[in-house]
Amino acid sequence: MKIYNTLTKSKQEFEPLEPGKVKMYVCGPTVYNYIHIGNARPMVVFDTVRRYLEYKGYEVTYISNFTDVDDKIIQRAIEEGTDADTISKRYIIECKKDMEGLQVRPATIHPLATEEIPGMLEMIQTLIEKGYAYAASDGTVYYRTRKFQEYGKLSHKNIDDLQAGHREIKVTGSEGKEDELDFVLWKPKKEGEPYWTSPWCDGRPGWHIECSVMAKKYLGEEIDIHAGGEDLIFPHHENEIAQSEACNGKQFAKYWMHNAFLNIDNKKMSKSAGNFFTVREISEKIDLQVIRFFILSAHYRSPLNFSAELVEASKNGLERIITAVEHLNYLLENAQNKVITEEEKEKLIQTEAFVRKYETAMEDDFNTADAIAALFELVKYSNTNTSSENTKEYLQILKKKILILCEILGIVAEKETCDLDTEIEALIAERTAAKKEKDFARADAIRSQLLEMGIILKDTREGVQWKRK
């Protein structure tokens, strides 16, 4: 299995630190509002990575944090006349709801920054002791960026270029810094803000230190995969490396994975441009599973454009897969309980090619677009190689194959079979009778009536199928 590593700018064979186990850390959202559609991309993408690793038999420890103390949260709290804790707790709950809709499985642990302050104080202290950090006169603690020789190795930046860039857009409030590149590990509180006591001042942690500490606490000093959006490469992940490696003296993460951005109508999403969408508002119009399928329809390192018609195309494509599974279920209801035939066995062997194609795609840096193509080929094969003549066993195995490939992508292709609604069944029977008597007006009336109830009918060769909208 190959993974593109931002650190080396190349695809590398994946070799976990410990055989059979994978330690994975994915930077989570800052919870000051509902998550937006852009936040959904890394969640879906890395959840899929996790699912595939588990499919391959790895035991995955998946850690994803919630940043629950931050300027934006505090600002939101002030606006609403409440406290930061209320805001963050509320949006963590809402975020989890959205994740559920997107079929993103909960992480092994979702640590909260505010609950990891002791670890942060400890790491900052160690960095100060090792000479990698210093406290300014106002109590702010800075990281001594130039002291870390390898600074820039992830983002492939030259430290001197960085400084030149900084001069142009110099920010105020950095008087206590020894060097403009130094970044904050701990900052003093302002009036009314949440704070914790520390040896340097009452205050709160900088953003970067959180992830270094949480990764270390829950995964250890060395981890396999560290992931997030590409915008995090610099400075967030670069700074994490500086902190963790200076503190622990070991390579922090072996593989760094970054997803590209999701744009809206070919433009970067932003509130000012008026093209900002939360997952919540999208979920009111579209099944979030469609959004998930849409996100996976492109490779995670390519920019992805989001628009109504593109989502519509994904919806139709996904429908094709679901229809195929429904059809198999329909056939299974009346299938014969005989021994699988030689011909059927032969056909099942042929489907292995699609499974292999799927796996090959996933093994190549999680090429979900190609994997989906293989899935579609399997679906087509299923559509053309099944009938009411087939045995239960054959149909069951075929269905299972489709379902497993869907499962890795987080696609639920089979809705729980609800109890047959007697009213619906009765209407369908009535319609069938009407059709027999060539009373098509009555038949169509019943079909419209069912449609209003959210039931879609299909007259197949094998009989009438129905499904909920």
Next chain:
RNA sequence: GGCGCAGUAGCCAAGCGGUAAGGCAAUGGUCUGCAACACCAGUACGCACCGGUUCAAAUCCGGUCUGCGCCUCCA
């Protein structure tokens, strides 16, 4: 200014040296009372443009054009 990415049919999107996957949409057909589903058929003499390397290039190299990202809170 520095660093980097991308340009493949109407749309989306794989392919990354061996002669263009897959999906959506559209068209014609099979099936069907109609519809829906499904299936079948054709659908890029060509992969932004110009050169070069090679027996062979969408794939490698050089240049041009266009779009985009990061360098600053940001998935």
